[in-house]
Amino acid sequence: MAQIIQWFPGHMAKAFRLMRENLKYVDIVFELVDARIPVSSRNPELDEVLGNKPRLLVMTKTDLADPERTKAWTKYFVDQGLEVVALDTRGHKTPQIMTKAARKVLADKWAALEEKGVKDKPIRALVAGIPNVGKSTLLNHLVTKNVAITGDRPGVTKKLQWLKTPTNLELLDTPGVLWPKFEDQRVGEHLAMTGAIKDQLINQDDIALATLKFMRTYNPAAIVARYHLADDAWETNTDVELLLLISQKLGFKDDYDRAAERMLLDLRRGKLGTYTVEMPEDHIGEVVDD
Numbered sequence: 315m316a317q318i319i320q321w322f323p324g325h326m327a328k329a330f331r332l333m334r335e336n337l338k339y340v341d342i343v344f345e346l347v348d349a350r351i352p353v354s355s356r357n358p359e360l361d362e363v364l365g366n367k368p369r370l371l372v373m374t375k376t377d378l379a380d381p382e383r384t385k386a387w388t389k390y391f392v393d394q395g396l397e398v399v400a401l402d403t404r405g406h407k408t409p410q411i412m413t414k415a416a417r418k419v420l421a422d423k424w425a426a427l428e429e430k431g432v433k434d435k436p437i438r439a440l441v442a443g444i445p446n447v448g449k450s451t452l453l454n455h456l457v458t459k460n461v462a463i464t465g466d467r468p469g470v471t472k473k474l475q476w477l478k479t480p481t482n483l484e485l486l487d488t489p490g491v492l493w494p495k496f497e498d499q500r501v502g503e504h505l506a507m508t509g510a511i512k513d514q515l516i517n518q519d520d521i522a523l524a525t526l527k528f529m530r531t532y533n534p535a536a537i538v539a540r541y542h543l544a545d546d547a548w549e550t551n552t553d554v555e556l557l558l559l560i561s562q563k564l565g566f567k568d569d570y571d572r573a574a575e576r577m578l579l580d581l582r583r584g585k586l587g588t589y590t591v592e593m594p595e596d597h598i599g600e601v602v603d604d
């Protein structure tokens with residue numbers, strides 16, 4: 315598959331510059347990643363921008379992801395020394411879960427402040443992540459309906475807008491936008507499989523075939539059940555033949571563009587079951603020098 319999308323270094327540089335400026339006003343960064351693609355939905359350059367700024371890694375969309383793999387990924391990140399939460403960001407416990415985890419990350423710092431007599435200091439946070447990862451959804455679920463947007467903070471010359479929450483978190487109202495890194499072709503495929511890239515920018519047939527390749531080992535039964543295929547369909551057909559078969563089963567005859575589109579919608583909406591495309595041992599996104 316050809317490179318499916320251009321990477322915009324200019325946009326990225328600008329986004330990072332903005333984030334760097336905003337970092338000094340916050341105590342912690344919530345880095346959002348999609349639980350289905352924990353590698354492809356991260357931008358490794360964020361490490362450099364954050365420096366030693368405290369960070370909470372938030373795996374979103376766990377309702378769509380493979381629960382076992384979410385556990386494995388959580389352990390993997392925790393072993394790397396990160397504090398991690400994995401959640402459906404739309405859940406009613408989101409404010410409590412996020413606040414508890416943020417307090418844990420900042421426990422020592424806040425204890426030191428309390429010793430100096432500073433009590434109940436709000437935690438100020440910046441939400442960051444690639445497009446579609448759930449930044450706005452998280453903000454909406456952290457902030458109550460009666461949102462109080464405060465203007466300038468004392469001592470802060472720059473005009474920043476803060477969103478208040480009932481749990482003593484304060485969030486910068488503009489999330490930090492990160493771009494994925496496309497050096498590895500699989501990264502583009504995985505982003506497209508989860509719907510993180512606009513469909514106009516991808517070749518849906520290619521992504522449908524990448525999906526079939528993945529499902530062949532991951533969950534072949536889900537495809538058989540959803541499209542009423544014969545039990546031995548996987549053994550007797552190549553991925554391309556399967557797509558054509560699915561097209562016929564859907565009543566689309568040989569219009570496999572339409573079948574590809576339908577299959578991707580099914581995948582992203584969870585109609586083919588929960589799924590996590592990546593595992594740490596897959597070495598996705600690792601660029602090997604020749």
Ligand SMILES: Nc1nc2c(ncn2[C@@H]2O[C@H](COP(=O)(O)OP(=O)(O)OP(=O)(O)O)[C@@H](O)[C@H]2O)c(=O)[nH]1
Pocket residue numbers: 374375376377378401402403404443444445446447448449450451452491
């Ligand atoms: N199933 C599920 N859907 C989610 C979750 N979080 C976000 N979504 C959905 O994912 C889509 C994208 O969410 P947004 O909050 O708009 O993502 P964003 O990161 O703000 O996206 P940009 O504005 O493009 O940067 C929306 O349709 C949300 O409803 C989640 O935990 N589970």
